[in-house]
Amino acid sequence: MEDEWLWGWDPTPGIVSVWAEPDGRAFVWRRVPKTGELLREDVRFRPWLLLASLEDLAHLGPRLRPESDGPARYRVTWQELEGPGALRYLVRGDDGRALTSAVLEGASRRLGQPVSHLKELGANTVLALPPEEQYLTMSGRTYFRDLAFDALRRMQFDLETTGLDPAHHRVFLVALRGPDGATETLEAQGDDDSAEADLLYHLAERVRAWDPDVIENHNLHGFDLPFLARRARHLGVSLALGRAGAPGLRHRPSARGAALGRPVPGAPPDAMRRARYTVPGREFIDTLDAVLRHDFSTRDLPGHGLKAVAKHLGLAGPEREHIPGARVYDVFRTDPARVRRYARDDVTEAGGLARLLGGAAFALARMAPRRYERLADAGPATGVLDPLLVRAYLREGAALPAHQEGDGTPHSGAALHLFATGVARRIVKADVASLYPSLMRQYRIGPKRDRLGVLLALVDRLVDQRLAAKGRARAAAPGSQERFTNEALSAAMKIVVNSAYGYLGAVGLTRFSDVHAANEVTRQGREVLGLLCRELARRGVTLLEADTDGVYFAVPEDWREADERRVVSEVAALLPPRVQLEFDGRYAAMLSHEPKNYALQPYDGPLVLRGVAFRSSRAEPFGEAFLRRALRCLLAEDIPGVREVYVATVMALRRRELPTPEVCAHVRLTKTGAQYLALRPRRRELPYEAMLASGRKEWPLGEQVRVYRAVGGRAGLLPIPEADDPGTARPLSREEDPRDYDVEYYVRLLRETFAARLVRALTPEDFRTVFDDPGQPSLFAPSLEDAKPILTVLTEPAAALEGA
Incomplete structure (x- = not known):
């Protein structure tokens, strides 16, 4: 029974896509695991809803019958489910739209006012799932049973455009990578609409010829598909990218995706519906979703753009072509072969990224009754x-x-203890594997x-x-x-x-x-964490930070790795049976700044940064670059080196050697133009001032911009990053770069914001000396030759854990 709950119960193998219509038709594409042959099944299912009451269907009279009477044409059947739950009536009909209309008609009569959408009735009255989920839930089928990831036919495509606005710019090249791994480019044979239309027709032809199960790219839903849909609509091109039904892209609701320009019911007037595109028979997978999910758990990526991630994960080859996003079209006109290489590298990396990070979503689709593409971003x-x-x-x-x-009752939240700040050496991480789920199992808390x-x-x-x-x-x-x-x-x-x-x-x-159950799990977690920390402290280590993921601590100078592992094993043996404590790593040094904000220097390998104090998508790149260089020196106990890094950064700013993108903040706009103008008399904000200064008074919610403070307190605006690499500063040529930033503002920002992240690692006197203004040197500045980082114990473990 439990396996059926987890995996479904229908053994049908190799499902690669499901498309269902509200009228009860479902189309199922299966790839035979051993041969790879593609089959299509056309099946019927009875659309259904879950209702709290049959009152809104009473007007059907004899057309409403118990399910035990058996289905009959034009009849709605109901089944009362067992137990005390509120949603207890499972109603089925021949056609989902007719069933929904019947409920809305009854609700309108009951309430005495028009009801146009089931959402208006509330989640406590009705549960309505998309047709595919209705079919999968009732059939017990799931995707990919007995099918390996590499058995999927996958293709990648990437657009190269003359600009970022589909209302004014166009597609001039499409890079493709086929299921066999071969890459090619399709190009517009001219600069007019007919040439672009031909290019889009050829793209659709290639999709039909290769017949992929999955289409992938990085930022596919954020740029490529919305741009493609807009250009196809402008050109009158029917994008036949699916395996069935009318040509064209369909919409599905999504938290992240293209803004549709329609308001969201019940939300502020300026909130727009967002959607992702979908087609029957194929799954659209955006590797940006996998990157965001990966970075949420590891926090080790330098950014979320394709090129940065591919390089970090070893997917970028040594000959990888790089072209600044703003110059791709210009380069194409003079050196098209270079742009072709660049575009083919993009789809090659997207394919590698999809395979490297996409396995989890693929496996989730074997469990949950949802389309693969929905689980990839869920x-x-x-x-x-x-x-x-x-x-x-x-x-x-x-x-x-x-x-x-x-x-x-409030949710008490997870336990977190900060025992010391500053720099410690000889660090061990002891990992508590899935603490809260383990406690749920141990004490049967549900x-x-x-x-x-x-x-x-x-x-x-x-x-x-x-x-x-x-x-x-x-x-x-x-x-x-x-x-x-x-x-x-x-x-x-x-x-x-x-x-x-x-x-x-x-x-x-x-x-x-169930907040009470959650709080009981939290209470048990605090007890386990308290026991864990007390037992570690008893064995002579210096605790630094502890939370539900594990504990960081420093060990005595004469300890070896065997001693570190022994202590972790001893403490692990004292914990409840289902709670597993594991030796998770060792590091040469650590800067503990704030809870869950720290820097680690491995014995061998690159610096590891955790927390928004050290890694933030909004932070100015020059400041984060300074921090990385300074931290390497700090954790090596080279305090004069920290001073040299600071002086070099200040002088680079004052000489305007840093490109303007290095001082830009990457900001998502959360107010419309009208909202900001209403607030402007009371408070001015740099991002919106930059938009107004550029001549724009309206912009879509969620638009991302790069802004900086220019001389005279003006607000400066740079073009947004290239479409396939959000969050990454686009290189500008020296001629394009104004370098008109407010130098002294950024010098102050460097000291008061970025250098301040090191304040707990130095004595007050050393901190003043290290970050003294190099333009106004003190005649009596203390020497830094003997300066060392410090560690400050905030509280003893016994006091910190009292009552835990």
């Missing part, structure tokens, strides 16, 4: 756990509870309203099967398909398991949330 709680729980309850014929807002115990059963199953998958991965040959598959399974299971505690605490957002 959050693990509402996007994965909720569909699994709904499917399990309906499989058992059990009523579902309504969302509850809670009784006002949501009170989950009367079937599905959430705990899923966590139990996932933890056990994850360990088995990790074992199979370790036993498989490096680089083999078996290792890749099992590593992907392990990663997917970890995502879901670690979201279980957050699911409990998300009051009002998740169907089975």
